[in-house]
Amino acid sequence: MMDVVRPKIEGSVAVGEGRRIGFAEFGSPHGRAVFWLHGTPGARRQIPLEARRWADEENIRIIGLDRPGVGSSTPYRYPSVLGFADDLRTVADTLGVDQMAIIGLSGGGPYALGVAAAMPERVVVAGILGGVAPTVGPDAVSGGAMELGKHAAGVLEVAGAPIGRTVSSFIRVARPIASPAIGIYGLLSPKADRQLLARPEFKAMFLDDLLNGGRHRMEAPFADVVVFSRDWGFRVGDVTVPVRWWHGDRDHIIPHRHGEHMVDLLPDAKLFTMSGDSHLGGLGMATDILAELMSVWDDSGR
Numbered sequence: 531m532m533d534v535v536r537p538k539i540e541g542s543v544a545v546g547e548g549r550r551i552g553f554a555e556f557g558s559p560h561g562r563a564v565f566w567l568h569g570t571p572g573a574r575r576q577i578p579l580e581a582r583r584w585a586d587e588e589n590i591r592i593i594g595l596d597r598p599g600v601g602s603s604t605p606y607r608y609p610s611v612l613g614f615a616d617d618l619r620t621v622a623d624t625l626g627v628d629q630m631a632i633i634g635l636s637g638g639g640p641y642a643l644g645v646a647a648a649m650p651e652r653v654v655v656a657g658i659l660g661g662v663a664p665t666v667g668p669d670a671v672s673g674g675a676m677e678l679g680k681h682a683a684g685v686l687e688v689a690g691a692p693i694g695r696t697v698s699s700f701i702r703v704a705r706p707i708a709s710p711a712i713g714i715y716g717l718l719s720p721k722a723d724r725q726l727l728a729r730p731e732f733k734a735m736f737l738d739d740l741l742n743g744g745r746h747r748m749e750a751p752f753a754d755v756v757v758f759s760r761d762w763g764f765r766v767g768d769v770t771v772p773v774r775w776w777h778g779d780r781d782h783i784i785p786h787r788h789g790e791h792m793v794d795l796l797p798d799a800k801l802f803t804m805s806g807d808s809h810l811g812g813l814g815m816a817t818d819i820l821a822e823l824m825s826v827w828d829d830s831g832r
Contacts, residue, residue: 534738535582537575537594542602543624545617552602553621556592557585562827563627564820565618565645566594568739570637570662571751573601575739579731581816590820595621597641599749601742607753611640612763615648622652629832631823633657635812636784637754640664640762646771647764655826657819658775659812663788665759669766671791675783679755687756720782720808732813766795772826773799776819778807 537554545551554574564585568576574594585592595618598606608614618641622630632653634642639661646656664670665680719727726732773796777789786803793801802822804811812819 534734535579535586540574542596543621545620549598549604549606549617550602551598551604551617551621552596553625554594555625556582556594558589558591561585561589561591562824563591563593563622563625563630564823565622565627565630565632565642566592567632567634567638567641568594568597569635570754571600572635572638573739573742573750575742576635576735578813578816579735581820584817584820588820588824590824591627593621593625593627597750597754599753600751603750605749605753608757610760610763611757612644612648614641615645618645619649619652628652629654631655631657631827633659633819633823634661635659636809637662637751637758640758643766643769643773644762644764646773647768650771653771654830654832655772655774655823656769657823658773658789658792659819660777660781660784660789660809661775661792662758662784663792664762664766667761669762669795671788674785674788676755676758680759719810720780722778722780722806723808723810726810726814735813766792767797770797772830774802774819774822774826775799776802776804776812776815778804778809778811780806781809781811783809 535556537556538559539555540553542550542552552574556577566577568574574596577592577594581592584590596603598604630653632642632645634640634656636659639658642656642658646653662676665676775789775793777786779786789801793799804815
């Protein structure tokens with residue numbers, strides 16, 4: 531396996547009575563802060579290796595967070611997506627972050643928007659990579675993987691935690707077959723994702739994230755599905771900070787029209803269509819995405 535850029539700092543922050551959120555930092559400890567929210571599934575190290583290196587070169591501080599129930603974070607299910615914002619605010623305060631950009635990949639997208647809605651005075655710009663859209667309420671859109679998730683949410687409210695513990699137990703003993711498993715997933719994916727997963731640096735990143743996050747606990751993905759199936763606790767139009775949205779036009783998990791729908795609802799948003807790309811396409815252009823967000827930050831005067 532190729533060398534992996536390790537976190538500069540890794541640990542957890544107390545966010546409530548008996549609860550902690552795990553984090554991993556990359557890049558410059560004194561640079562502009564970017565919180566990176568992983569997909570579903572995923573954990574705090576689900577950050578492309580080239581983004582980790584770029585952060586060092588460009589004086590950027592990237593902070594990856596575990597959501598509750600994966601990695602070093604205590605299992606917990608938020609009443610709504612918006613509830614995550616209070617935890618991120620506590621983490622930011624503890625780590626000395628005042629102003630920030632925020633990136634949400636796939637299932638991290640709703641949480642990134644929730645944080646932007648809750649903290650417009652601190653979030654300078656948000657970047658969404660193939661983000662999940664609401665399934666209920668006035669902002670809802672149908673189709674995609676969350677159509678199935680919406681129907682499974684009732685079962686997962688009860689069974690999600692024990693399923694997650696079983697998956698985590700399997701990951702702990704499955705290290706030797708983790709790499710072939712990622713290869714098999716790639717073979718079952720669309721061409722663009724298959725090509726990305728075949729690249730050594732992306733396979734290394736996914737293995738690094740999986741084996742350092744999922745082996746501890748894996749309840750977060752099932753909690754995500756339940757929370758996404760509820761009212762998010764805010765309207766998409768409440769997000770007033772600039773949003774840049776990247777979405778593959780061949781996304782087989784979250785349809786491209788979901789990205790179009792969300793950008794239409796957001797007051798200050800721009801859609802970047804990734805031609806020929808599927809669900810993981812945003813990971814393949816992480817440095818371009820970071821550069822765009824930093825450009826918006828520069829233009830904001832903040």
